[in-house]
Amino acid sequence: MNERSFSTGTRMAQANISEPPVQPDHRSVEILDGVRRAFSEKGFDGASMQDLARSCGMSVGNFYRYFPSKAAIVAALILRDLAEMEQSFRAILASDDPLSGLRATVRFRVSEASCIGEGQLWAEITAAALRKAEISAVTTHMEHEIVGYLTAIFAKVKGIDPEAARDRYYPQAMLIIMLVKSASMHPAENSVTQTRLTDLLLRTIDRTIDDVAADDLKGRTYA
Amino acid sequence: MNERSFSTGTRMAQANISEPPVQPDHRSVEILDGVRRAFSEKGFDGASMQDLARSCGMSVGNFYRYFPSKAAIVAALILRDLAEMEQSFRAILASDDPLSGLRATVRFRVSEASCIGEGQLWAEITAAALRKAEISAVTTHMEHEIVGYLTAIFAKVKGIDPEAARDRYYPQAMLIIMLVKSASMHPAENSVTQTRLTDLLLRTIDRTIDDVAADDLKGRTYA
Numbered sequence: 001m002n003e004r005s006f007s008t009g010t011r012m013a014q015a016n017i018s019e020p021p022v023q024p025d026h027r028s029v030e031i032l033d034g035v036r037r038a039f040s041e042k043g044f045d046g047a048s049m050q051d052l053a054r055s056c057g058m059s060v061g062n063f064y065r066y067f068p069s070k071a072a073i074v075a076a077l078i079l080r081d082l083a084e085m086e087q088s089f090r091a092i093l094a095s096d097d098p099l100s101g102l103r104a105t106v107r108f109r110v111s112e113a114s115c116i117g118e119g120q121l122w123a124e125i126t127a128a129a130l131r132k133a134e135i136s137a138v139t140t141h142m143e144h145e146i147v148g149y150l151t152a153i154f155a156k157v158k159g160i161d162p163e164a165a166r167d168r169y170y171p172q173a174m175l176i177i178m179l180v181k182s183a184s185m186h187p188a189e190n191s192v193t194q195t196r197l198t199d200l201l202l203r204t205i206d207r208t209i210d211d212v213a214a215d216d217l218k219g220r221t222y223a
Numbered sequence: 224m225n226e227r228s229f230s231t232g233t234r235m236a237q238a239n240i241s242e243p244p245v246q247p248d249h250r251s252v253e254i255l256d257g258v259r260r261a262f263s264e265k266g267f268d269g270a271s272m273q274d275l276a277r278s279c280g281m282s283v284g285n286f287y288r289y290f291p292s293k294a295a296i297v298a299a300l301i302l303r304d305l306a307e308m309e310q311s312f313r314a315i316l317a318s319d320d321p322l323s324g325l326r327a328t329v330r331f332r333v334s335e336a337s338c339i340g341e342g343q344l345w346a347e348i349t350a351a352a353l354r355k356a357e358i359s360a361v362t363t364h365m366e367h368e369i370v371g372y373l374t375a376i377f378a379k380v381k382g383i384d385p386e387a388a389r390d391r392y393y394p395q396a397m398l399i400i401m402l403v404k405s406a407s408m409h410p411a412e413n414s415v416t417q418t419r420l421t422d423l424l425l426r427t428i429d430r431t432i433d434d435v436a437a438d439d440l441k442g443r444t445y446a
């Protein structure tokens with residue numbers, strides 16, 4: 001947990017909600033959608049820089065000017081996802097009942113997991129992160145940012161300092177991330193089985209949130 | 224859930240425990256350890272058949288005779304893991320208190336997850352399975368076999384038919400698999416954080432097992 005990984009959560013907790021989110025330009029969206037597709041089709045190692053450049057209609061030379069390495073591409077994809085998530089977490093944090101908002105957002109992400117097709121990219125990046133330090137740095141940063149969003153919500157609900165909430169509820173936040181990721185990486189089941197599995201995943205996440213809500217704040221750490 | 228995926232669970236439930244497990248020969252162990260290492264270092268797509276052959280000191284031609292494709296290698300790796308798991312699940316099933324045995328085995332796998340280094344291979348195979356139907360067939364088969372082991376234990380404890388237990392507790396079994404896999408794919412944390420996260424993962428698995436133990440068997444399905 002480095003200084004940088006605290007930034008978003010803390011910034012969110014300080015909640016300058018009026019600050020407008022950065023809107024990525026049309027061309028960046030096209031490029032990132034292209035490389036995302038190429039990674040899903042060929043895998044992280046299978047997709048060459050040439051494949052990636054071609055996927056967004058660029059010459060290899062020009063593509064290298066945007067992204068000098070695959071780690072740079074992953075960083076760009078993750079930054080975009082984080083920007084989207086930050087918007088939705090800001091809205092949750094500003095609402096009257098942040099825990100209900102959180103439950104609804106998680107419910108949406110887990111239920112739609114197999115449709116969105118995020119899982120494939122996540123599986124590729126998870127595998128690459130375990131092999132390559134520069135990818136690991138980017139994914140760890142992302143997970144710590146999401147931990148920051150989640151524990152900022154817990155801080156508000158419990159009426160405690162965001163940093164104290166981050167320390168106290170880090171395991172709960174990480175478990176929620178793991179369950180959402182697992183859901184997205186799980187291959188589609190038949191619809192009855194899928195519904196039952198999704199329900200159990202959501203119940204497990206809800207229980208984790210219930211435990212935070214019921215925590216009496218005694219003891220140095222929780223879990 | 225095809226016919227084949229039921230085999231081990233059902234066979235285990237019928238529990239011919241005296242049947243000796245197949246002992247792989249020394250050379251196969253060497254070969255599979257070699258390819259496992261090559262996959263971890265270079266990734267599933269990054270490792271060429273030449274890299275894989277070299278990793279176990281074979282010519283490419285000879286290697287192709289053992290493994291005509293990467294899917295065949297993954298199948299061999301998975302079959303070996305399943306044989307090991309089957310041994311440990313047979314012992315659990317034969318014991319007086321199968322749920323305690325199950326909790327202990329899960330505790331060991333989750334606690335040692337980061338040391339064993341299984342996560343890297345699992346992440347690679349999970350990513351490949353979402354891209355390639357032939358790998359997906361192998362991993363789905365593996366997960367269904369493990370669901371068979373787990374629900375055979377649940378069947379014994381609840382005193383119900385293995386097939387009924389498989390239907391009823393499929394989501395719980397799959398959730399346990401997801402949590403163990405997530406633990407193994409999670410990058411190492413500092414030791415205090417790692418302990419707290421492991422404890423929460425284990426508590427979540429224990430609760431899932433508790434729910435099965437407490438299930439009153441009413442209603443067609445559970446979860």
